[in-house]
Amino acid sequence: MKAVTRSGYRWPSVCGGLAECGICVMEILEAPPRLLTPGSDLEAERLQTVPERRVHPEAVFRLACQFQPGPAHVVVRKRGVRQLEALA
Amino acid sequence: MTVLREQSGVGKLQCVGSDTIPRGRFTSREFLQLEYERLWPQVWQIACRVEELTEPGSFVEYSVGPLSLMVVQGESGRLRAFLNTCPHRGTRLADGCGRFHGEIRCRFHGWRWDLDGTNTFILDQHEFPPLDPEDVGLREASVDIWGGFVFVHFGKNPQPLLDFLGPMPALLDPYHPERMRLTGRKATIVPANWKVVVDAFNEGYHIAATHPELLRWKDDTALAYKVFDTHTLYGGGGEPRPSPRLGIDPEEIDQNDLLAMKIHDLVENLPGYFGPDDLAALDEIISTPLPAGVSAGQFYLARRRQGAIDRGLDWSHLDDEQVMGGDDPLLFPNLLGPMVAGGWFAYRCRPNGDDPSTSIFELWTLQEFPECATPPELPAIEWIPECRDHDWGLVVNQDLANFAAIQRGLMVPEGPGLRWNLRQEMGVRRFHEVIDRYVLGEAG
Numbered sequence: 001m002k003a004v005t006r007s008g009y010r011w012p013s014v015c016g017g018l019a020e021c022g023i024c025v026m027e028i029l030e031a032p033p034r035l036l037t038p039g040s041d042l043e044a045e046r047l048q049t050v051p052e053r054r055v056h057p058e059a060v061f062r063l064a065c066q067f068q069p070g071p072a073h074v075v076v077r078k079r080g081v082r083q084l085e086a087l088a
Numbered sequence: 089m090t091v092l093r094e095q096s097g098v099g100k101l102q103c104v105g106s107d108t109i110p111r112g113r114f115t116s117r118e119f120l121q122l123e124y125e126r127l128w129p130q131v132w133q134i135a136c137r138v139e140e141l142t143e144p145g146s147f148v149e150y151s152v153g154p155l156s157l158m159v160v161q162g163e164s165g166r167l168r169a170f171l172n173t174c175p176h177r178g179t180r181l182a183d184g185c186g187r188f189h190g191e192i193r194c195r196f197h198g199w200r201w202d203l204d205g206t207n208t209f210i211l212d213q214h215e216f217p218p219l220d221p222e223d224v225g226l227r228e229a230s231v232d233i234w235g236g237f238v239f240v241h242f243g244k245n246p247q248p249l250l251d252f253l254g255p256m257p258a259l260l261d262p263y264h265p266e267r268m269r270l271t272g273r274k275a276t277i278v279p280a281n282w283k284v285v286v287d288a289f290n291e292g293y294h295i296a297a298t299h300p301e302l303l304r305w306k307d308d309t310a311l312a313y314k315v316f317d318t319h320t321l322y323g324g325g326g327e328p329r330p331s332p333r334l335g336i337d338p339e340e341i342d343q344n345d346l347l348a349m350k351i352h353d354l355v356e357n358l359p360g361y362f363g364p365d366d367l368a369a370l371d372e373i374i375s376t377p378l379p380a381g382v383s384a385g386q387f388y389l390a391r392r393r394q395g396a397i398d399r400g401l402d403w404s405h406l407d408d409e410q411v412m413g414g415d416d417p418l419l420f421p422n423l424l425g426p427m428v429a430g431g432w433f434a435y436r437c438r439p440n441g442d443d444p445s446t447s448i449f450e451l452w453t454l455q456e457f458p459e460c461a462t463p464p465e466l467p468a469i470e471w472i473p474e475c476r477d478h479d480w481g482l483v484v485n486q487d488l489a490n491f492a493a494i495q496r497g498l499m500v501p502e503g504p505g506l507r508w509n510l511r512q513e514m515g516v517r518r519f520h521e522v523i524d525r526y527v528l529g530e531a532g
Contacts, residue, residue, distance in 0.1 A: 010335060012333075012334045012335050012336065014296050014297065014300045014303070014333060015297070015300070020297075020300070021296075021297075021300035021301075022300055022301055023300050023303060023304075023333075023334060049301050049482060050301060051301055051304055051305075051348075051349040051352055051353060052304075052345075052349075054348075054349075054352050054356075055345050055348045055349055055352070056345075079336050079337075079340045079341070080330075080334050080335040080336035080337075080340070081335075082335050
């Protein structure tokens with residue numbers, strides 16, 4: 001999420017990256033297997049509450065604020081991402 | 089005001105109306121005691137539902153701190169409320185709920201009364217000075233009914249209930265609360281002052297931080313707040329759409345997903361919000377793809393209205409918002425919660441003895457039934473020994489998780505005064521203004 005923000009976009013969030021709101025949740029479309037499961041118990045617990053998982057149980061979701069891909073090729077889907085300039 | 093502070097010896101009591109208020113009203117035993125002396129004896133309050141009193145002799149004990157009444161159904165079906173104390177030597181006469189078989193009897197010396205409170209037997213009466221029947225009858229308080237709720241007042245001649253309720257009956261009668269029946273009752277002790285609990289449910293400002301999952305379909309910014317002389321209400325935002333806080337363009341939203349998230353959240357995370365009769369219909373709504381050009385809100389509205397007709401409920405007088413989202417009323421002092429077409433997810437909170445830092449919290453779920461239907465069996469009260477060791481559903485779990493932290497934070501010595509959002513917490517402000525009217529002012 002921080003990387004996206006540094007690149008000039010606003011990623012939806014309420015708690016600002018503390019894994020408390022679940023609003024930053026994103027669907028993983030392409031990623032290495034190691035990135036397809038929650039990175040911590042905290043993230044796993046929060047993912048239990050996100051409604052997207054119930055609506056699309058077949059999809060893979062991660063919290064953007066906890067997602068640390070490193071130099072991997074990753075494709076995700078997230079509605080509501082906006083360029084910060086467009087918001088000004 | 090100054091005289092009251094000096095007499096009570098509590099320097100921290102202060103009226104709402106200043107920019108901030110001190111915390112003593114949530115933490116001090118003195119304020120709690122003043123509530124027992126000046127608030128609870130002076131207000132109409134909800135004791136129970138009419139369906140809890142089904143036959144002559146049935147009774148419900150209603151207590152708030154040391155104050156206690158018993159509501160009794162008489163031979164004619166009329167309800168009366170009596171102080172729950174024997175006029176002989178004060179023994180408590182009723183506990184919980186049950187049935188007096190033809191008469192009320194004191195366990196200590198066997199005095200007896202008719203169900204209308206008239207004394208019928210005093211053991212060895214000849215050994216007493218001459219007794220006035222009124223002195224040995226049960227002390228009558230006041231009882232009245234609105235919306236299927238039995239209200240009591242500890243005074244004998246209070247203002248009429250409908251005067252006390254002000255505009256609330258007119259606002260809430262369209263939901264037909266008198267046709268609702270209890271489908272669930274839970275009770276527990278929570279680690280917070282009763283007013284902390286009331287405040288927590290009396291605003292939508294906390295949704296973004298405490299219930300963030302709801303923001304996907306609940307526009308919390310669309311909630312509108314109304315304050316009246318004594319009671320308050322907020323509502324709106326029933327049309328399923330994401331909160332603007334998420335920055336999602338409404339055009340991007342899959343309406344099927346939106347509807348599914350709303351229904352999933354209400355069914356799974358607020359268990360009891362919908363009745364059993366609703367659940368099959370809601371499953372069908374989720375599994376039916378929306379017709380082209382029809383929004384989630386339009387589809388939900390149409391299906392809910394048809395479902396009501398199918399079940400024999402008349403919602404023709406309810407507007408779309410009342411069907412989709414409903415209202416969140418607070419009936420001062422302590423009954424509140426989301427009411428929507430078909431039911432009420434209601435909270436009642438009362439002080440717990442002499443401890444200002446805990447309170448008795450109850451969750452009542454009510455559903456509307458057609459007049460011709462056989463009423464459901466009255467659910468037993470499920471007593472929860474440890475409030476956090478129980479799954480109330482995600483939404484209430486999240487609210488309960490806040491209470492201990494709120495109360496402990498309020499108890500920090502010399503903590504700063506409290507301040508409220510002028511719009512979203514106006515109901516909280518009005519609640520405390522009314523509290524002050526009784527506790528620190530000159531009402532009653």
